[in-house]
Amino acid sequence: MKRLTTFALCGILIACLKTVTFAEEEKQVSKTTLSGFGYIMFGEIMNGVIGDGIPMPGTQSSYLIDHLWTSRAEGDLFLTSRPTDWFTAKLAFVMKMKIPLQYSSMSRESYYASYESSIPVAEGIFHWTFKDHFIPISSLMIESGLFQYTFNPEVKNLGNYAYRSRAYPIFTLTKVDYPWADLMGMRTQVGFFNDKIKLETILNSVFNFPPWYDWSLGFNGSYTPNKIIDVGVGILFDRQFVVRHENLPPDSQEIFQGTTTEARFTFDPKPLLKPLFGDLFLFDDKSFVGFGPEDFKIYGEAAVLGQKDTIEYDYLPKPIYWLGMPLHRMPLLLGINVPTFKLLDVFSVELEWFKSPYPNHWFGMFTSNSAKPNDVGNDWERDNYINKDNLKWSVYLKKKIANFEIRALFANDHSIYRSFSLESRTCYEQTMKRPGDWHWNCELRYNF
Numbered sequence: 001m002k003r004l005t006t007f008a009l010c011g012i013l014i015a016c017l018k019t020v021t022f023a024e025e026e027k028q029v030s031k032t033t034l035s036g037f038g039y040i041m042f043g044e045i046m047n048g049v050i051g052d053g054i055p056m057p058g059t060q061s062s063y064l065i066d067h068l069w070t071s072r073a074e075g076d077l078f079l080t081s082r083p084t085d086w087f088t089a090k091l092a093f094v095m096k097m098k099i100p101l102q103y104s105s106m107s108r109e110s111y112y113a114s115y116e117s118s119i120p121v122a123e124g125i126f127h128w129t130f131k132d133h134f135i136p137i138s139s140l141m142i143e144s145g146l147f148q149y150t151f152n153p154e155v156k157n158l159g160n161y162a163y164r165s166r167a168y169p170i171f172t173l174t175k176v177d178y179p180w181a182d183l184m185g186m187r188t189q190v191g192f193f194n195d196k197i198k199l200e201t202i203l204n205s206v207f208n209f210p211p212w213y214d215w216s217l218g219f220n221g222s223y224t225p226n227k228i229i230d231v232g233v234g235i236l237f238d239r240q241f242v243v244r245h246e247n248l249p250p251d252s253q254e255i256f257q258g259t260t261t262e263a264r265f266t267f268d269p270k271p272l273l274k275p276l277f278g279d280l281f282l283f284d285d286k287s288f289v290g291f292g293p294e295d296f297k298i299y300g301e302a303a304v305l306g307q308k309d310t311i312e313y314d315y316l317p318k319p320i321y322w323l324g325m326p327l328h329r330m331p332l333l334l335g336i337n338v339p340t341f342k343l344l345d346v347f348s349v350e351l352e353w354f355k356s357p358y359p360n361h362w363f364g365m366f367t368s369n370s371a372k373p374n375d376v377g378n379d380w381e382r383d384n385y386i387n388k389d390n391l392k393w394s395v396y397l398k399k400k401i402a403n404f405e406i407r408a409l410f411a412n413d414h415s416i417y418r419s420f421s422l423e424s425r426t427c428y429e430q431t432m433k434r435p436g437d438w439h440w441n442c443e444l445r446y447n448f
Helices: 003-025 248-255 270-281 365-370 379-388
Strands: 029-048 065-086 085-099 116-117 120-130 137-149 181-192 197-205 215-223 229-241 257-267 298-305 332-336 347-352 392-401 404-412 436-447
Touching: none
Parallel strands: none
Antiparallel strands: 029 065, 029 436, 065 085, 085 116, 085 120, 120 137, 137 181, 181 197, 197 215, 215 229, 229 257, 257 298, 298 332, 332 347, 347 392, 392 404, 404 436
16 A cells, blocks of 8 residues: 555656646746645544444443543645646645543553554646537546545535445445545546536545455436536446455455445525525625525435345345335435524534444454355344434534634444554444434634
């Protein structure tokens, strides 16, 4: 991974030098900017579970979380170079400090803060726009390297299933105040009819979930006829190009392959309400007088993570299908931005219904060196995973004042709080497993 990251970084730097030279030959002025942000975040896991499985009700366990405080800090630097109108190079460097979860079973050596650095963005972007009205193509964009991607730009916490989920074993992941997926590969996007229609292709190497470096191919399309409606569809052929791995049985590697389909929509009724409320809804291209640009937006997303189960257990209910699609593999999301009359920039409420009977545990298959969904050990766990943990919710708030931002998140989502205890192995299952589990986080950020 370090070699690939180094090669990607060197390639971006070389591209920057080449394009700067080319720009000087054309007597163009190179535009290079440095930006970034830093924040401190504190919060609390009100209820949750760290570890595999769920303890029986009424039992005492060191893995049960009850009002456990969390905190971390992060600094991000972004270097952007635009030597020409059609090429942009981006490089980001991130430094994080995490204070481990502290509970009674931890060793003293685990109380120290941990530091990690990463390069989430190291890419070159070619972007051409066409003004010739005789051809339908209005833009062409090609980006390559390490980059952040979101299929649904409206989501604040849940959703974006195609690249933040896996079909085999079935699971989905969320991160606090990070709705993007980190990809390594190439994305090509073509816009038609003033970018009202966009078609894109993504070829990426999987580097964030084992088995490493299998290649996936995705196709997405969107249609934005006006400022009121925006819809999109996509299909991902996950791990279709397999890289052989020595630590897995040869006959099990294709089991990780899957096909994910998804669709999204955004409905913004503010332009429709303008004739009814007059001056209250006077607006320019950015915001309304009485409401912010994000207010009143309603958005949704649905996905199908794989088409069939590789292994069926006797205790699982018979799968239910709708229009040929397995409902137990369909996460459904609905969100709304509640208007606050500009008191807040964003007040988003999201609900997710996902009737998966399996633990949300992406590492479970590797514990037994075989590719299969993680089995469930007792009746209490089975009842929870099959019937009780299907509903997830999230409330997201944001307010910006000059260069300062205040963000807050309250949720029962798919976040993973990993244990740093030396007395137990790291858990890769979501922390909020039960209906009453939830956490909150508050972030104080400064942008420059």
